Amino acid sequence: MWSNVRAEFAKHARRPANWLLLGIAATLSVVFAYLIPYAGLSGATSDAPNSERGLDSMLPAQFVSNAIGGVPVFVGALALIFGVLVVGSEYGWETWKSVLVQIPSRARVYGAKIITVLTGTLILVLTLLTVAATASVVVATVESRPINWPGPADLLAGAGGAWLASTMWASLGMLLAIALRSVALPVGLGLVWLLAVQNLLSAIAAPLLDWVADMQKALPGPNAGSLVASLGARPDTPGVAELVAPTQAALVLGAYLVAFTALGGWLLQRRDIH
Amino acid sequence: MSDPVETTALTKRYGEILAVDQLRLHVRDGEVYGFLGPNGAGKTTTLRMLLGLVRPTSGGVRLFGRPPGPGYLASVGALIEGPSFYPYLSGRQNLRVLAGHAGVDRSRVPGVLDTVDLTDRADDRYGTYSLGMKQRLGLAAALLKKPGLLILDEPTNGLDPAGMADMRRTIRKLAAEGCTILLSSHLLAEVQQVCDRVGVIAQGRLVAERTVGEFGTASLRVAADPLAEARDVAGRLVGAERVRTEGEVLELDVEPDQASRINTELVRAGIDVSELHWHEPDLEKTFLELTGAQSHVE
Ligand SMILES: Nc1ncnc2c1ncn2[C@@H]1O[C@H](COP(=O)(O)OP(=O)(O)OP(=O)(O)O)[C@@H](O)[C@H]1O
Ligand SMILES: [Mg+2]
Numbered sequence: 001m002w003s004n005v006r007a008e009f010a011k012h013a014r015r016p017a018n019w020l021l022l023g024i025a026a027t028l029s030v031v032f033a034y035l036i037p038y039a040g041l042s043g044a045t046s047d048a049p050n051s052e053r054g055l056d057s058m059l060p061a062q063f064v065s066n067a068i069g070g071v072p073v074f075v076g077a078l079a080l081i082f083g084v085l086v087v088g089s090e091y092g093w094e095t096w097k098s099v100l101v102q103i104p105s106r107a108r109v110y111g112a113k114i115i116t117v118l119t120g121t122l123i124l125v126l127t128l129l130t131v132a133a134t135a136s137v138v139v140a141t142v143e144s145r146p147i148n149w150p151g152p153a154d155l156l157a158g159a160g161g162a163w164l165a166s167t168m169w170a171s172l173g174m175l176l177a178i179a180l181r182s183v184a185l186p187v188g189l190g191l192v193w194l195l196a197v198q199n200l201l202s203a204i205a206a207p208l209l210d211w212v213a214d215m216q217k218a219l220p221g222p223n224a225g226s227l228v229a230s231l232g233a234r235p236d237t238p239g240v241a242e243l244v245a246p247t248q249a250a251l252v253l254g255a256y257l258v259a260f261t262a263l264g265g266w267l268l269q270r271r272d273i274h
Numbered sequence: 275m276s277d278p279v280e281t282t283a284l285t286k287r288y289g290e291i292l293a294v295d296q297l298r299l300h301v302r303d304g305e306v307y308g309f310l311g312p313n314g315a316g317k318t319t320t321l322r323m324l325l326g327l328v329r330p331t332s333g334g335v336r337l338f339g340r341p342p343g344p345g346y347l348a349s350v351g352a353l354i355e356g357p358s359f360y361p362y363l364s365g366r367q368n369l370r371v372l373a374g375h376a377g378v379d380r381s382r383v384p385g386v387l388d389t390v391d392l393t394d395r396a397d398d399r400y401g402t403y404s405l406g407m408k409q410r411l412g413l414a415a416a417l418l419k420k421p422g423l424l425i426l427d428e429p430t431n432g433l434d435p436a437g438m439a440d441m442r443r444t445i446r447k448l449a450a451e452g453c454t455i456l457l458s459s460h461l462l463a464e465v466q467q468v469c470d471r472v473g474v475i476a477q478g479r480l481v482a483e484r485t486v487g488e489f490g491t492a493s494l495r496v497a498a499d500p501l502a503e504a505r506d507v508a509g510r511l512v513g514a515e516r517v518r519t520e521g522e523v524l525e526l527d528v529e530p531d532q533a534s535r536i537n538t539e540l541v542r543a544g545i546d547v548s549e550l551h552w553h554e555p556d557l558e559k560t561f562l563e564l565t566g567a568q569s570h571v572e
Pocket of ligand 1: 274288291292293311312313314315316317318319320460
């Protein structure tokens with residue numbers, strides 16, 4: 001098993017697309033959590049979104065909530081793409097057969113891929129935290145404010161919640177890749193769900209129909225949004241809204257993670273490899 | 275010891291299509307077995323079932339006596355339906371990744387690269403390889419486990435004549451080292467050059483299984499007048515059992531270098547020799563007959 005994990009790590013650490021995803025996540029995170037609000041604050045573009053956040057929210061004490069604010073939307077989307085790539089590329093390049101004639105146990109290879117995804121999303125979350133922390137120090141220094149860090153409990157809870165939510169999206173990516181045996185369609189459909197359908201449901205359907213509002217509370221997106229909201233992400237961020245209690249949100253996300261992963265493994269195990 | 279490959283009534287159905295039909299395949303230890311059939315005959319499907327990539331609809335598979343399960347492919351190397359690797363990794367990195375999956379030491383990698391003559395280009399990205407180089411990397415990957423059984427699906431696909439000759443040489447060398455080889459092809463002539471036995475598959479069924487020699491050997495054909503006298507003379511020269519009358523000509527089972535001596539002797543005996551030529555059996559015709567006529571072999 002360990003040698004399979006190492007093989008997967010070697011594959012994905014060398015893959016330029018993965019570093020591109022990480023770079024985009026870090027860049028978007030700095031741009032929307034720091035650059036634009038800061039520009040708005042200093043009056044350069046006075047009607048920039050989020051400008052009312054104020055300087056306080058950009059200081060180191062608040063960096064965790066800024067780092068995880070993007071999880072329900074673009075970070076989740078990028079994690080989903082990562083999950084699709086980890087599994088779907090083996091279909092796209094027809095490398096499943098190359099791997100599975102070396103080791104016929106699909107369960108082991110799938111297990112190695114799950115560990116790879118867990119590691120990848122952890123690196124993603126840690127990168128976002130590092131980037132946000134750095135940006136907040138820059139803001140504090142430029143504005144000559146004192147540097148106060150959040151407590152370790154806040155930091156751990158924020159990192160853990162963001163990790164759980166992004167891994168859940170990545171596991172949906174893996175499941176879609178296995179179900180559709182490709183890369184492009186799973187990425188497309190995953191993003192349509194994550195970025196379009198989910199927002200239509202919460203913005204248009206839920207206010208009109210009670211049952212949609214109730215059903216929403218069981219969907220992965222609103223639960224991810226609730227979890228990061230409870231961990232400090234500002235509710236003016238898209239997708240962030242405290243619809244359900246944090247414990248419930250964490251449990252629902254965990255249940256989706258387990259269900260997506262198990263379903264993917266089951267499909268992979270029983271289908272033919274072509 | 276159990277045979278390297280053994281299948282019983284192996285069957286695969288894709289909806290309406292019966293890709294493999296009650297196939298009984300037996301490959302003995304140490305032999306090079308040619309699995310021959312036209313496009314769509316079911317070769318790749320059969321090999322995929324042997325390797326556990328495709329599940330049989332019914333019937334069973336055993337490699338070295340083992341049914342699919344843990345350790346199933348421990349000493350089996352395979353190249354199925356063309357090579358496939360990660361395009362952004364170099365040839366060497368690809369082999370290291372696969373060695374990791376196989377659980378073999380990466381110190382095997384330089385050796386197999388050398389065997390397929392790819393050391394020079396091993397550090398270039400796989401995506402930049404030519405078709406022939408990709409195919410050779412595929413063979414290298416199949417050799418990582420020092421396999422006792424090598425399963426190769428159309429291994430000379432995409433190779434130029436020199437590359438094909440290299441591939442045959444490598445196959446013979448591996449066979450000489452004791453590796454059992456099962457290779458598929460749709461070219462009878464190609465299979466004849468490297469295989470000990472040949473199984474012919476058509477529409478998912480094994481329609482013939484023969485040693486290579488049984489597909490017919492080359493002979494010397496002589497058109498002479500009078501034919502009966504020529505037959506006597508030739509019989510005295512090479513042995514009567516090696517001489518047959520085929521219509522208007524004599525057919526002699528002899529080595530090519532005897533042709534001129536036979537000619538001289540016939541002329542000396544006053545026989546009029548109008549034609550004397552070396553005749554290769556029409557393998558393709560045999561093949562087409564076998565795969566066209568759906569006679570079923572027991
Ligand atoms: N995944 C699949 N779904 C449906 N039918 C399939 C599938 N794979 C193979 N077949 C069918 O099974 C039959 C055998 O195909 P197979 O690929 O085994 O042939 P082959 O002998 O390898 O041919 P070739 O020489 O062209 O490689 C064909 O009719 C093919 O269309
Ligand atoms: Mg084929």
